[in-house]
Amino acid sequence: MTKRISHWIEGREQAGTSGRSSSVFNPAIGVVTGEVDLASTAEVDLAVASARDAATSWRETSLSRRSGVLFAFRHLLHERADELAAIITAEHGKVHSDALGEIARGLENVEFAAGVPQLMKGGFSEQAGTDVDVYSIRQPLGVVAGITPFNFPAMVPLWMCANAIATGNAFVLKPSEKDPSAALFLARLWQDAGLPDGVFTVLHGDKEAVDALLHHPDVAAISFVGSTPIAKYIYETGTAHGKRVQALGGAKNHALVLPDADLEVAADAIVSAAYGAAGERCMALSVAVAVGEIADPLVEAIALRLPKLVIGDGSRADTDMGPLITREHRDKVRGYVDAGEASGATVVVDGRDCALEDGFFLGTTLLDHVTPDMTVYTDEIFGPVLGVVRVSSYDEGLALINSNPFANGTAIFTRDGGAARRFQFDVEVGMVGINVPIPVPVAYYSFGGWKASLFGDTHMYGPEGINFYTRGKVVTSRWPDPATSSVDLGFPRTR
Numbered sequence: 001m002t003k004r005i006s007h008w009i010e011g012r013e014q015a016g017t018s019g020r021s022s023s024v025f026n027p028a029i030g031v032v033t034g035e036v037d038l039a040s041t042a043e044v045d046l047a048v049a050s051a052r053d054a055a056t057s058w059r060e061t062s063l064s065r066r067s068g069v070l071f072a073f074r075h076l077l078h079e080r081a082d083e084l085a086a087i088i089t090a091e092h093g094k095v096h097s098d099a100l101g102e103i104a105r106g107l108e109n110v111e112f113a114a115g116v117p118q119l120m121k122g123g124f125s126e127q128a129g130t131d132v133d134v135y136s137i138r139q140p141l142g143v144v145a146g147i148t149p150f151n152f153p154a155m156v157p158l159w160m161c162a163n164a165i166a167t168g169n170a171f172v173l174k175p176s177e178k179d180p181s182a183a184l185f186l187a188r189l190w191q192d193a194g195l196p197d198g199v200f201t202v203l204h205g206d207k208e209a210v211d212a213l214l215h216h217p218d219v220a221a222i223s224f225v226g227s228t229p230i231a232k233y234i235y236e237t238g239t240a241h242g243k244r245v246q247a248l249g250g251a252k253n254h255a256l257v258l259p260d261a262d263l264e265v266a267a268d269a270i271v272s273a274a275y276g277a278a279g280e281r282c283m284a285l286s287v288a289v290a291v292g293e294i295a296d297p298l299v300e301a302i303a304l305r306l307p308k309l310v311i312g313d314g315s316r317a318d319t320d321m322g323p324l325i326t327r328e329h330r331d332k333v334r335g336y337v338d339a340g341e342a343s344g345a346t347v348v349v350d351g352r353d354c355a356l357e358d359g360f361f362l363g364t365t366l367l368d369h370v371t372p373d374m375t376v377y378t379d380e381i382f383g384p385v386l387g388v389v390r391v392s393s394y395d396e397g398l399a400l401i402n403s404n405p406f407a408n409g410t411a412i413f414t415r416d417g418g419a420a421r422r423f424q425f426d427v428e429v430g431m432v433g434i435n436v437p438i439p440v441p442v443a444y445y446s447f448g449g450w451k452a453s454l455f456g457d458t459h460m461y462g463p464e465g466i467n468f469y470t471r472g473k474v475v476t477s478r479w480p481d482p483a484t485s486s487v488d489l490g491f492p493r494t495r
Contacts, residue, residue, distance in 0.1 A: 005036040005180050007043065007204055008187040010050045011197025017043060022177045022206070027093035027323040028313040030358035034091075036180045039205035044212035047172060047201050051143045052218050054198025055170035059140045061196075063117040070114035070166055073193035077107060077186075084185050086315070088153055091179035093322040093360070094277045095314040099154075106158030108443035109461050113162035119466050120167065129494035132478045138470040140168030141220035141244070145213045147234065149226045150176035150325050151280045151382075157186060159447065160223045163465040165190075165199060169220075172201045174213060178325055180204050214238050221469065223460065224248065225282070227380070228406070228452050235455035246468055247455040248448060250380040251408030254287045254401045255437060256423065258394065259294045261413035265435070267301035269413070273437035274386040275309065275364050278324050279333075283409045283431075283438045286381060287370070288388045289397045295390045299348060299368050302386070306349045306364045312356055323360040324383060330360040333383030340367050340376035340387070351384060372400065380406070394419065402428045408449035411437050430454065 005024065006013045016037025024034035039047070058066075077084070085099035092099070113119075122136040146160035157173055164171045175183040183202045190200045203209055213219050214237045221244040224234040228249030238245035255273070257266050273285040290298050314322035324330040334352050341347050351363025362384055370377050370387035377387055391397045401410055411433035412423045420434045430449035433439030441447050441462065448459030458468045 002032055003034045005034050005184065005204065007037060007039060007047065008184055008200075008202035009047045009198075011191055013184070016040075016204070024091055024178065024180065025326065025360075026090055027325055028315070028359040030327065030360060034181070036177050036204045038177065039203045039209040039212075041208060041212040044203060044205075044209055044216065047203050048143055048213075048216050048218050050198045051170035051172050051201050054196055055140070055142050055168075058165075058170060058196060058199050059142075059168040061168070063120060066166055066168065067114050067116050069194050070110060070116070070162065073189055073195070074107060074110045074114060076189045076193055077103065077110065080189070081107075084154060084182060087181050087185055088179065089314040089322070091181055092150060092153060093314050093325060094280075095319050095322050096317070098277055098314070102152050102155040105440065105443075106155040109158050109162045112443040112462065113166035116166040119463075120470070128476075129478075129492070131480065132476060132494070134474065134476050136472055136474050138167070138466075138472055140470055142169060143172065143219050144169045144221040144223070144469060145172040145174065145219050146223045147174045147210060147213070147226070148176060148224075149282075150178040151277065151282070152225075153179045153182035154186065156225050157183060159225075159461045159465070161186075161200065163461060164223075164469045165195065167466060167469045169469055170199045170201070172203060172213065172219070174203050174205055174209055177204055177206060210234075211237070214243070215241055217241075219243060221245065222247070223468070225460070231455050244468065245456050246448075246458045246460060248282070248460060249453050249455060250406060251282045251284075251449065251453055252287060252377075252380055252404055252406040253283060253285050253409045253411075254289050254404070255285045255411045255413060256289045256394075256397045256401065257291060257294055257298055258412070258414040258416065258419060259292045260415050261294060262415060263294065263297055263301055266413040267298065267305060269411075269435070269437040270386070271302055271305045271309075273411075275306075275321055275384045278321050278362070279384040280325060280382050281438075283440055284382075285411065285437055286386060287377065288386060289400060290388055290390050291394060291397050292392060295388070299366070299388055303348050303366055306366060309364055311354060311361060311363060313359070321364070321384065323356075324362055325360070327360050329382070330362050333362055333381055333385060336376050336379065336381050336383070337365050337367070337385060340370065340374055343371075343374045343376070345370050345374060345376060345387065372403075394423075398423070398426055402426075405452040406449070407451040408453040409433070409439055411435075411439060430459070
C-alpha cells in the first residue's frame with residue numbers, strides 16, 4: 001500500500017489540490033512506496049502568503065527566543081536521527097550509516113545558527129561626528145525559499161533553513177519529489193521545538209512550483225543546490241525578478257595523486273569518496289589524476305578494494321553501497337561506462353552487470369586511461385564510476401584541473417608540505433582537501449565552488465549564509481540640544 005505525501009502549510013499537513021502527483025520509490029527494491037502531491041501555482045501563492053504573515057511576527061521575536069528554538073530543534077533532531085536516517089534510506093537508497101552522517105553534518109549547521117545572538121551583532125561607533133553616533137544592524141529579508149536536491153534530503157535543507165530561520169525569516173522548502181518524506185519529518189520537529197506555524201513550510205512540486213517561487217513578488221531570496229543547467233536557470237530567472245539568489249551547480253571533482261603519496265591512504269580515501277552514496281554526491285571524487293609512476297600501483301590498489309564492497313539494500317547493516325535513485329538514472333550512468341569503453345578507456349572493474357533483485361543497482365566501476373575528450377570525463381556522471389587520467393607532472397595535472405569548467409571540490413594526496421601548499425595556492429577550485437578526499441567545510445565556514453559550480457556571489461551556510469539571509473542597515477543618530485539648533489545647508493561633515 002502506498003502512502004500519500006502532502007504539503008506542510010500553516011503548521012499542518014495539507015493535501016494537494018492540483019490533481020497532480022509523482023511516484024516515490026524504494027530504489028533498493030524498485031517498488032512504488034508513495035505518491036507525492038505536486039503543488040500548483042495557486043498552492044504556492046497560499047503557502048507564501050502564510051509564510052509572509054508568519055515572517056512579520058517572527059522577525060520581532062527576540063534573538064534569545066529564536067536561539068532557544070534552534071537549541072530545542074537540535075536536541076530533537078539528535079534524539080530522533082535514527083528515525084530520519086531510516087526514512088532517507090527508504091526513499092534515497094543510501095546506507096543507514098551514510099544517512100546518519102548527513103544528518104550529523106546538518107546538525108552542525110543548526111548548532112552554528114543557534115549562536116545567532118552573536119552572529120547578528122552589528123558595529124557601533126560613538127562620536128563619529130560631534131554628538132553623532134553611527135551603528136550597523138542586520139535585518140531579515142522576509143520570505144525566503146530553498147530548492148533542494150535528492151541526494152541529501154536532510155543535510156542540504158538544514159544548510160539553508162537553520163540560518164534563514166535563526167536570522168528572522170520564514171523559510172519555504174521545495175524538496176526533491178524523489179525523496180520528499182524527510183522534509184515533512186523536519187517540519188514536525190520544527191513544530192515540536194516551538195517554531196511558530198508558517199515559519200517553516202514544505203511545498204512539494206516540480207517545475208511549476210519552482211517557477212511560481214521564482215516569479216512570486218513576496219519571495220525575497222532563493223537558495224538552490226542541483227545540476228549546473230538548472231542552477232543557471234534558477235539564477236537567471238530569480239535575479240531577473242529581483243531576488244537574491246545563491247545557486248550551486250554541478251561538479252567534476254579531481255584528486256591529484258603525487259608520486260610520493262602514501263598509496264594505501266590515497267587508495268582508501270579515493271574509494272571512499274568515489275563510491276560512497278553510489279557516487280551521488282556533488283563532492284564525490286570522480287577523477288583520479290595519477291602523476292607519473294604512481295599510476296599503475298594506484299589503479300591496482302583501487303581495483304583490489306572494490307570487490308570487498310558489499311552492494312545491496314541500504315537498510316542492511318552489512319551494506320557498503322546502495323542503489324541509484326531511479327531506474328532511468330542507473331541506465332544513464334551505465335551508458336556513460338559504455339561510451340567510455342567505446343572511446344578507448346580501459347574497464348578495469350566493470351559494475352554494469354550488477355543486478356540485485358529489482359532495485360536500481362549499478363556496481364562499482366573503475367576506468368583507466370581516461371582522456372579529457374571523453375564524455376565520461378567531461379560530464380558529471382553522478383554514479384559509482386571513477387576515471388583515472390594519467391599525467392606526467394604536477395604542472396600537467398594542475399593545468400587539467402584548472403581547465404575544467406567545474407570547480408566545486410578537489411584534493412591532493414602527497415607527503416610533501418610544500419607541494420600541498422603550492423596546490424592550495426594555484427588550484428582554481430572553491431574547496432580544497434589536502435589528504436582529505438571530501439573537503440566539505442565545517443559549519444562555521446561556508447560551502448561553495450567556483451566557475452560553473454556556483455551562480456551568484458554567496459556561498460552556502462556559515463558566515464556567508466548569515467549575510468545572504470539578512471541585509472545591512474546603517475543608522476546615524478544625533479540627539480541635539482534644541483538651544484543650539486540652526487539651519488545649515490552645507491553638506492554634513494564629521495570634522
